[in-house]
């Protein structure tokens with residue numbers, strides 16, 4: 001059932017002789033009210049409920065493991081119907097939550113600082129698997145006695161490159177932003193991408209969510225060495241597309257720049273970044289990388305970050321310094337997957353609560 005879009009539900013119910021409004025009722029039960037059982041749908045006839053039960057499932061990704069950070073960040077390891085596993089992260093903010101969704105199991109882009117990139121690509125997620133991560137998080141909040149309506153922001157920044165799975169992402173975003181579906185405002189939904197030629201423009205035309213672009217370097221050579229999969233689109237051409245990207249008057253593109261000590265954190269590189277972005281309507285998110293196991297990447301010192309930030313600000317760029325969340329629970333995409341695979345050889349199917357994990361890893365929630 002979660003794989004159908006609203007139009008398909010309408011066509012299906014019409015062919016069963018049901019009135020047009022029935023599709024909206026069913027759709028609201030599935031997505032807005034988060035029904036787990038057709039029998040909950042009390043304004044739908046018993047006969048139709050029985051028929052739906054026979055023909056469809058409301059199955060959603062199963063929580064295989066759950067890690068809670070000391071800062072309140074919750075990381076779900078979710079198992080899909082074919083036993084493939086993905087991560088989804090729930091981040092508490094002031095008065096609300098943000099959820100980071102995965103769009104692929106693994107990722108083919110091969111960014112060398114990213115745990116998911118090291119996993120390689122497993123498969124694309126379906127539109128239902130993308131949107132249902134939100135149902136799982138809402139269920140969790142309900143179980144914890146929290147108001148699921150406080151989950152207000154979503155970011156497509158988890159495992160995978162969303163624009164390589166554009167059709168499923170597009171359909172998932174339609175459900176996510178549908179007022180009768182999951183009901184998120186488009187301004188509270190952000191898609192983070194390394195930039196895929198053609199798809200970026202298509203996404204811009206769709207107006208389905210805000211755009212964040214992972215740059216991480218001010219020049220093509222460095223970017224290619226850090227993000228080999230992204231190098232097919234030359235950085236100047238990518239930035240040229242950002243200059244033309246359709247935005248409402250008050251909107252800006254978010255440029256993500258993860259800082260690595262001695263690699264992309266020099267004053268000269270800050271000036272180069274300023275020049276590169278001089279005609280892009282954007283704000284820059286700086287985030288110091290965190291140490292990753294089996295990796296030589298280190299975060300720059302505070303002074304180095306501050307100098308870099310000041311150069312950007314002094315040239316008129318809007319800059320935010322992002323805080324890492326969930327460092328103690330291996331919040332980097334892919335890390336949890338690897339760990340659970342190693343420690344849970346059987347299909348235990350139970351929920352695992354791990355606190356104060358204590359291993360230092362890449363705490364960035366956004367690998368992209």
Ligand code: SF4
Nearest residue numbers: 107111114117367368
């Ligand atoms: S950083 Fe993003 S695009 Fe790069 S390998 Fe990781 S998940 Fe894929």
